[in-house]
Amino acid sequence: MEETVNVSTQEKKRVSPQLENLKNVWRKLRSNYLAMAGGILIIFFIITSFAGPWIVQNDPLAPNVADRLQGPSAEYWFGTDHHGRDIFARIIHGMSITLYIGFTSVFIGMIFGVFFGVISGYYGKKIDAVIMRVMDVLLAFPGILLALGIVAVLGGSINNVIIAISIFSIPVFARIVRGSTLGVRQLEYIDAVRALGASDTRIIFLHILPNIMSPIIVQATLRIATAVLTAAGLSFLGLGAQPPDPEWGAMLAAGRDYMWEYPHITLFPGLAIVAVVLAFNLFGDGVRDALDPKLKT
């Protein structure tokens, strides 16, 4: 019964199942208020990172000794730091650094992770064993320590932080993608396409990848949250963005010496980090629930 209905709707509307699926996901996502709030915040942050620097009047880098360490006021919404720089302006300018690190590092990590994961899951055997052992080794470094080690070798800079976080993200993607590939590879339609003479590349790109996108998208969204936290942590330790860059973790590190008397100096950059990470976590949770409730862990 269900099949006939499906076929007839498809014939009438000529809608591909993928598109139908996408609409379904969107419907679920839209009814999830928290996820929508996260999504809207992310869009807002992205717009801010591009437009903010044009709108904010005060220079984020110019010291102004006369106005140093002022509390929040009409002129300086978030107060000023120990060099008299406008903290609000610095946070707005720092938004692009944070998002740049988050998006690029996760994107690079995802590309490599998906590549290794698919190869591993699709070809199996020795190549799988080798790749997965390497991933095990990368995962054996606890938390931020792998990124820390990489930055120690490369030196502290924004681009090195991106490299470090990319490498740090690869095994997570590789593992998930390998598992999903293993599941899909055994399905009959893959055998059918192979019997038709499709090459491995064709099978991987046209028939496996589109079917394992859900966990990849979910992981990528949630991973951006982790990347932002890690990057802020590295900068806080002085191993990421360097002063006078208005990077939030670096701002917290610099503000530490003054936080006793001027709590606003460490309050606002931290809240900015929380806001961005929270938005990605909210949205990621929602996307996960919408794409595949089974993934919920």
Added chain:
Amino acid sequence: MFVYTIRRIIQTIPVMIGVSLVVFLMMHLIPGDPAQIIAGEAAQEEQVEQTRERLGLNEPLPVQYATFVGNAVQGDLGNSIRSGRSVTSLIGDRFWITVELAFYSTLLSIFIGLIAGIISATRRNSFLDMSLMIIALFGLSMPNFWLGLILIQYLALNIGWLPVSGWGTPQQILLPVITLGTAGAAIIARMTRSSMLEVIHQDYIRTARAKGVKERYVVYKHALRNALIPVVTVVGLQFGVLLGGAVLTETVFAINGLGRLVVEAINQRDFPVVQGSVLVLSLLFVLVNFLVDISYRILNKRIELD
């Protein structure tokens, strides 16, 4: 079980070799001549040569790696470039502080996470559930070093008896443990909630209820026990995240643990110390994961059938 344990031990060996290889290569991936770095930037060519000779840096890489592992197994991780002390003794002084910090933080996150998760799951979609889950989401989204700074600013400064740095007394331990344990508590709370909700809808729970088993008994005896199984895995992984997070927490609270040692060593370009500490922390994580896997296995006998 015995066979599994042996097999699991054998699986750990390549990982340990890999970790040691990565740590070993760190020194050689740094731009510049390792001998020059160890001898110091101001060292004369003669001194650099002597260092190279003494540490065997002119040997081929595989030989150097073998020496590195051989020495490490005997507890020799080289000497600090800055202080000249043996890396092993530097680590030994600080190792237990970090382990204690991670251990107490894990305990705290399990305690709070479980309670919050159970309350949330049993009162699903209530105001309390929503509030707890939103708090958990915040806990998950907060950088731990910032939480530490905020706790110092708003708690320690207002409550006189809470010290803002150091490690040892219960008062000193409280804030760092909250700082480091919060994210873990959030993750465990979310995990416990979803895991319990999944279990509660299964047939055997319905059967228990239908038999007239008291609700309290159903929750704690039947549901929780099975819901805990995936939580155990998370706790193991969390311990690793905590070891990494200790780097930041120790920096904020000026605790002389292994994490702070790593950061100081990186800033001073004291690479033998960096290598040694990263190696020790990673091997500790591998060990904890091994133990978690074994206990997971004991808790969940069903896996053995597969």
